[in-house]
Amino acid sequence: MTDIVTMLTMNWASIIGIVIGGICIAVGVHFVPVGGAPAAMAQATGIGTGTVQLAAGSGLTGLLAAGYMYMTLSAAGVPGISEVALICATGAVGAMIMITVTMIVGNWVYIYGVGVPPASAKKDYDPITGDPQAPYVAAGTVGQGLPTVCFVSGAMGGLLGGLGGSLIYCMLMWVNGDPAISSIFAIGVFLVNAVLPSYNIQGTIEGFHDPKFKRVPKAILACFIASLLCGIIAVTIPGAAMLGGA
Amino acid sequence: MEPAMGMGLVALMGAAATVAGCSEDLESDIGSQSNPNSQVQLAAQVGYPHRIFNKAISGEPPSNAMYCAVGAGVAMVLMSESVMSASPLIEIAIGAFVAALLNGVFSTTSYMGRNASQTRFNQYVYLDVLRNQVLSLMGHAYIATFCIVLLSYVLWEQTLIGHPFPFPVIALIWGLCVGAIGSSTGDVHYGAEREFQDFKFGSGLNAADSGNITRFAEAGIRSSMDNAWFCSKFGGPATGIAFGMVVFLDNWRSTAFGGWTAVVVGLVIVLALVIYNRKIETYARKKYGPYPEYAGEIAA
Amino acid sequence: MSASTETANQIDTKGIVVGLVGIYIAGIAASAEIPYLAFLAGIGAVFATKMGADAVRRVCSYGIGTGVPSIGMLALGMGIISAMFGLALGKMYNAVFIGPIVGLVIALAIGFVVGTLANKIIKLNIPVMERCLMEIAGAGVLVLTGLSVMIAGSMDFVVITEKVIATGYIAPVFILGALGILHPFNASLGPDETQDRTLIHAYSCGAIGMTIAGVCSIAVLDPIAGIISIVIGLAIWYVTFMGFVRLVKRDAGAGYVGTGLLPPGAM
Numbered sequence: 001m002t003d004i005v006t007m008l009t010m011n012w013a014s015i016i017g018i019v020i021g022g023i024c025i026a027v028g029v030h031f032v033p034v035g036g037a038p039a040a041m042a043q044a045t046g047i048g049t050g051t052v053q054l055a056a057g058s059g060l061t062g063l064l065a066a067g068y069m070y071m072t073l074s075a076a077g078v079p080g081i082s083e084v085a086l087i088c089a090t091g092a093v094g095a096m097i098m099i100t101v102t103m104i105v106g107n108w109v110y111i112y113g114v115g116v117p118p119a120s121a122k123k124d125y126d127p128i129t130g131d132p133q134a135p136y137v138a139a140g141t142v143g144q145g146l147p148t149v150c151f152v153s154g155a156m157g158g159l160l161g162g163l164g165g166s167l168i169y170c171m172l173m174w175v176n177g178d179p180a181i182s183s184i185f186a187i188g189v190f191l192v193n194a195v196l197p198s199y200n201i202q203g204t205i206e207g208f209h210d211p212k213f214k215r216v217p218k219a220i221l222a223c224f225i226a227s228l229l230c231g232i233i234a235v236t237i238p239g240a241a242m243l244g245g246a
Numbered sequence: 247m248e249p250a251m252g253m254g255l256v257a258l259m260g261a262a263a264t265v266a267g268c269s270e271d272l273e274s275d276i277g278s279q280s281n282p283n284s285q286v287q288l289a290a291q292v293g294y295p296h297r298i299f300n301k302a303i304s305g306e307p308p309s310n311a312m313y314c315a316v317g318a319g320v321a322m323v324l325m326s327e328s329v330m331s332a333s334p335l336i337e338i339a340i341g342a343f344v345a346a347l348l349n350g351v352f353s354t355t356s357y358m359g360r361n362a363s364q365t366r367f368n369q370y371v372y373l374d375v376l377r378n379q380v381l382s383l384m385g386h387a388y389i390a391t392f393c394i395v396l397l398s399y400v401l402w403e404q405t406l407i408g409h410p411f412p413f414p415v416i417a418l419i420w421g422l423c424v425g426a427i428g429s430s431t432g433d434v435h436y437g438a439e440r441e442f443q444d445f446k447f448g449s450g451l452n453a454a455d456s457g458n459i460t461r462f463a464e465a466g467i468r469s470s471m472d473n474a475w476f477c478s479k480f481g482g483p484a485t486g487i488a489f490g491m492v493v494f495l496d497n498w499r500s501t502a503f504g505g506w507t508a509v510v511v512g513l514v515i516v517l518a519l520v521i522y523n524r525k526i527e528t529y530a531r532k533k534y535g536p537y538p539e540y541a542g543e544i545a546a
Numbered sequence: 547m548s549a550s551t552e553t554a555n556q557i558d559t560k561g562i563v564v565g566l567v568g569i570y571i572a573g574i575a576a577s578a579e580i581p582y583l584a585f586l587a588g589i590g591a592v593f594a595t596k597m598g599a600d601a602v603r604r605v606c607s608y609g610i611g612t613g614v615p616s617i618g619m620l621a622l623g624m625g626i627i628s629a630m631f632g633l634a635l636g637k638m639y640n641a642v643f644i645g646p647i648v649g650l651v652i653a654l655a656i657g658f659v660v661g662t663l664a665n666k667i668i669k670l671n672i673p674v675m676e677r678c679l680m681e682i683a684g685a686g687v688l689v690l691t692g693l694s695v696m697i698a699g700s701m702d703f704v705v706i707t708e709k710v711i712a713t714g715y716i717a718p719v720f721i722l723g724a725l726g727i728l729h730p731f732n733a734s735l736g737p738d739e740t741q742d743r744t745l746i747h748a749y750s751c752g753a754i755g756m757t758i759a760g761v762c763s764i765a766v767l768d769p770i771a772g773i774i775s776i777v778i779g780l781a782i783w784y785v786t787f788m789g790f791v792r793l794v795k796r797d798a799g800a801g802y803v804g805t806g807l808l809p810p811g812a813m
Contacts, residue, residue, distance in 0.1 A: 003638055040281030040429070040437035042450025048281050048437065049429040052616045053307040057426025060419045064401075064409070065496055071410040072504075086506060093499075093512030098423065098492045100519040105431045105488035107523060113480050114438040115448040117530040129524070135536030140452030145530075151523045155516055179410035180712045184626060184720065187419075191623030195616045196660070200668045222663040229656055233627050237634040239707075287735070295812045304725055304732050305615040312721045319718035319762055326765040344761075348754065352725075355747060355790060356733035362743070362798040363736025368812065371798045374805040412714025418721060467808060 004236050007175075011235040017171035018234065021164040022193040022227025026219045028160030029055045029197040032099065033150035033207045038142070045120045045143035045150060045206050047106055051198035052191070054099070055161050059190055061098040062162025066091030066169055067179060078177075079170070088166045095162025096155050103146050103154050110145035118145025120206055127209050128152060143206075153207025165190050171231075176239030185237075189230045193223050252501045255406055259397040260494030263424075266393035267489030268482040270310060270424050271432030273386035275440070275477040276379055276470050277301040277353055279309070280429040282437030287360065288457035290369035296461045297372055299379045299470040301356040303349075306433075307425030310394075313349055313387055314421030317341035317395040318414040334399060342392035349387035350380050379470055386474075394420050397493065420493075427488045435481025440473055448534065551741050554600065558681060561597025562650070565590040565688035569646050573701035581699045581768045585775040588759060591692030591723075592752030592782065598685025598727035599748035603741070605678035606731055617682065618728030622720055624660065625686025628653035630703070630711075633691070637703035645701050649687045657683030682727060689723040689752075690716075693759040696775060699767040709766040718758055726751035743793040746786050753783035 008015075032054055035046030047054055069090040073083045110116050119136035120126070121143035126133060128149045137143050146154070168189050172182035197219040205212050273279075277299050278286045286300045303309035321341035325334065354376060361371045398417040401409045409416060442451055443460045461468055474482075499511045568590025575583035602617060632649025636642040660683075661676035694716070695701055698709040710716050730747040731739075760775030795802045801809075 004635070037281040037284040040433050041285060041442070041456075042434065042438035043453060047430040048434045049307075049426060050281075050305060050616065052619060053305055053422070053426045054430060056619070057307055057423045061423050061492065061496065064411070064416065064419055065500060067411050068407075068409050068500060071408075086509070089506070089509045090500070090512075093509050093516070094496050096516045097496050097499075097512055098427075100516050100523075101488055101491045101495065102427050102430050104519050104523055105427075105484050105491075106434060107526060109431055109434045109481060109484055110438075111526055111530040113435045113484070114450065115534065116450055117534050118527050131531070135540045136531060136534075137540075138449035138452070138537055139539040140454050141450040144450045145527075146523070147527060148520075148524050151520060155520065178707070178712070180412045180415070180714065180716075181630070181707065183411045183415050184711060184716050185630070187415075187720075188623040188626040191619045192660070195620040195623070196663065196668065198616055199664055199670055218667050218669075222667045225663055226656075226660055229659060230624075230627055233631045233652065233656075237627075237630050238638070291737075293812075295809055297808065302732055302735070304618065304728050308615050308619065308721060308725060308728075312718075312725050315717040315721045316758055319715055319758065322714060323761055323765040344758075348758075351754065351787070352729065352733075355750070355787075356729070358791065358794040358798075359734035359743070359747065360736055361801075362794040363734050363739040365738045365798050365801050367737075368801070368809040370801040370803050370806065370809060371794060372803055372805060412712060412717070414714035414717035416714075418717040461808070 007236045007238060008232070011175050014171040014175050014235045015228070015231040018168050018189065018231035019224060019227045021167035021171065022189060022223045023220055024160045024164030024167065025055070025059065025190060025193040026197045026223035027216060028157045028164060029194055030201065030205060030213055030216050030219065031153050031157030031160060031208055033146060033154050034204060036204045038204065042110060042114050042116055042144040043141045044204055045122070045145065046204060047103060047146065051201055052194045055194045056191060058095040058099040058158045059161035059165040060187060062091035062095030063165045063169055063183065063186060065094030066166035067183060070170065070173060071179070084170045087170055088163050091166025092159045092162040096158040099158035100155050103151055107146050116144045118147040119143050120147050120150065122206050122210050149209055150207045164193070172234060175235045176237065178239040181237070181239060185234050189227060189234065192226055192230060196222050196226060255400055256494060256497045256501050259400055259497060260490045262393040262397040263493035264486040264490030266390045267424055267427060268486030269386045269389040271428045271482045271485035272474045272478055273383055273390060274306055274428055274433060275436040275473040275481065276386065277383050278470060279303065280306040280433050282433055282441055285437065285441055285457060285459050289459045290364045290367040292457035294458060294461060295367065295369045296459065297375055297467050297469055298459070299357060299375060300360045301353045302360065303352045303356055306429040307422045309352065310390070310425035311418045311421035313345035313391045314394045314417040315414050316348060317345035317391045318398055318417035320344045321395060322413050338392060338395045338399060341395055342388050345391040346384040346388035350384045353380055353383050375469065382471060382474065390424070394424060423492065424489050427492065428485050431488050432477065432481035432485035435484070436473060436477050440476045449537070554604065557597050557600045561593045561685060561688065564593040565692060566646060569692050569695050572695055576699040581771040582774055584696045584699050584763065584767065584771050585778045587692040587696040588756035588775055588779060591689045592749055592756060594685045594688030594692060595726040595752030595755065596745055596748040598682050598689070599730040600745060601678040601681035601685065602728055603731040603744055604674055605672060608672045615728055615732065618724040621682035621686040621727060622724040624656045624683045625653055625690050626720060628656060628683070629687045629690040633701065633703040633706055636701065642701045646691045649691055650684055653683040653687040654680045685727055686723060689726065689755070690719060693719045693723065693755060696759050697763040697766060699763070699771065713766065715762040718762065719755070722755035722758055726755050738797060740793070740797055743790065743797060746789045746793060750783050750786035750790055753779050753786060757783060
């Protein structure tokens with residue numbers, strides 16, 4: 001028979017993993033250049049969609065890759081730390097691929113469909129390439145498309161989001177060993193940690209060069225508490241097998 | 247599984263994803279869903295009532311996740327031996343049909359609800375707009391859902407790829423993903439170009455013109471149906487390529503390579519895309535040049 | 547507007563009481579080998595959906611800086627963990643009947659904490675944030691528990707894991723629950739939005755969730771129980787949908803037209 005106290009004492013490591021994963025997601029959301037609704041009208045720099053949706057789309061794509069990798073590796077026993085590192089790397093790269101492909105095709109649409117050069121209005125010069133930005137910002141807008149700095153920032157955001165999601169999944173698998181429960185809980189924890197930072201961002205952010213990026217510590221603190229709470233609750237839920245079920 | 251079989255399945259999934267992405271984007275363009283919706287919503291408020299379909303089913307990713315999860319859930323019910331055991335294709339088709347019905351219901355309520363909430367701005371609820379476009383929306387949603395549920399089935403089925411997540415959960419994740427991609431790629435073509443087609447090509451929307459959407463067509467008043475005609479030339483296929491590329495590249499690297507090699511291959515893909523992005527960025531800057539309105543100094 | 551308005555307290559009371567009572571009757575009846583009352587848990591979920599939709603309506607009138615959908619996703623993210631925790635706790639201590647209440651209490655607690663975090667740390671400064679997030683998370687738990695109990699015909703965590711989670715039916719339940727809570731307000735966004743129209747729409751969205759959950763329960767519970775749920779769900783949906791259309795007619799007034807050009811002055 002299992003009870004809460006034994007579950008907690010057995011799984012303290014998983015709680016720490018879930019908290020780290022939650023913080024990765026929170027920071028990752030700040031890296032993703034989202035322009036929100038204005039970007040869909042080429043009125044602001046970034047990807048033309050909402051923060052949560054894009055972070056969830058990429059992070060969960062990574063989760064799918066990570067889940068498959070976990071299954072492959074667990075054929076040889078419960079994955080240890082080095083296997084978990086591989087699983088998280090797989091998830092992170094899966095999320096990076098999703099977000100970079102989205103950004104590149106987004107840029108096709110901006111360049112070939114709308115006819116605008118990518119430019120950011122938050123900085124005069126691109127911090128990575130040093131290109132001037134202001135001359136390429138259309139009148140009445142705050143930039144458009146995805147210049148290199150946003151693109152790189154977005155890839156990093158995908159990396160962190162995918163890493164966090166996969167880490168949470170691995171930690172939950174350690175606890176309950178059931179991919180179905182773990183996947184749906186990982187989605188739940190992911191969404192909580194993606195929505196809170198999006199309130200911090202308030203709509204749009206261009207990436208790590210954006211002044212709003214300085215708000216990141218607030219999101220880390222909020223997500224630390226929120227994922228600690230979610231972690232404590234989630235690790236006390238055993239798999240059905242442990243309860244003597246099917 | 248044999249490598250050739252694995253690659254074949256990955257290719258099939260990529261193809262299904264391409265069709266799904268394209269159809270999903272056209273669906274959201276006809277319905278003005280997602281972010282371009284903000285302008286349709288604003289138009290009446292700033293004095294431009296219109297006959298364009300206005301639907302917002304809670305943002306594209308959750309709504310597509312809903313169609314796909316429901317489609318997969320219904321297909322899963324039919325797959326259980328106690329109910330029916332026909333070919334999976336038929337079951338997936340029925341699941342997608344149920345999802346398309348939900349799309350119709352949710353589209354109807356959001357068109358009616360949103361326009362009725364703007365009565366004070368003289369925005370009418372046109373029943374013919376509703377009737378004409380709901381079927382087209384449902385048709386596109388059906389194609390998108392069918393393809394995504396199909397690719398989720400290939401990923402999940404134990405004799406094929408055998409992913410450990412439950413079938414509807416996989417469909418839910420791919421639905422979220424296609425919605426996120428559709429709203430960040432193809433919708434820009436609709437929002438920045440089609441919605442403001444009577445403005446000069448080659449710049450984003452000037453904030454001063456917000457809400458002044460193109461309401462008149464070549465002859466008469468524009469309906470949302472024409473959006474599919476316009477967007478299917480570029481925005482839709484681009485979305486399809488994006489989603490197909492995500493599904494294909496992500497599964498290809500984990501099927502063809504294993505362990506850390508797959509991770510490295512993934513990183514190489516990402517790096518290649520970063521470089522390619524830089525290439526098209528410089529191309530666009532050279533080709534289009536700075537905006538003439540810019541008054542400041544132009545360095546190099 | 548002459549239509550009667552319901553206060554937040556009335557809606558919450560109805561949502562929680564009807565939600566819990568529905569879940570308990572369905573659960574107890576199922577353990578007494580009568581699965582045909584499973585639809586009552588679905589009716590509980592419909593009322594809980596309405597409670598969540600009203601909370602979304604109140605909090606989103608403040609402009610939360612990002613789209614309406616995110617708050618529904620937040621609610622269900624918190625809801626799924628709390629709901630399953632409640633059910634698992636009931637199983638661990640051999641008291642399955644405490645499950646839904648524990649889940650609800652935990653969700654209210656998490657909702658309060660997350661609301662406080664949003665207000666105090668992220669500084670959204672929305673006065674109703676704590677209360678509304680508590681309501682939304684509570685509604686999320688009741689919807690998820692209600693529909694899961696309805697599909698599985700049991701409040702036993704092991705049975706629910708086997709019949710709802712391992713089969714993946716949790717995915718449509720999860721997303722339909724989220725859409726049911728956030729779609730009613732999102733679909734009526736605008737200055738002339740009225741509470742009764744939004745809430746009747748919430749009933750109809752809840753009924754859609756109930757119908758789809760009924761379809762899922764055909765495979766795992768009992769075909770007759772599933773069909774009862776589907777028929778009742780469709781009936782509720784039809785009545786509320788027609789009610790919604792009637793209120794659209796009322797609110798749109800002369801603007802409810804079969805066809806026509808743009809209104810006078812706009813051509």
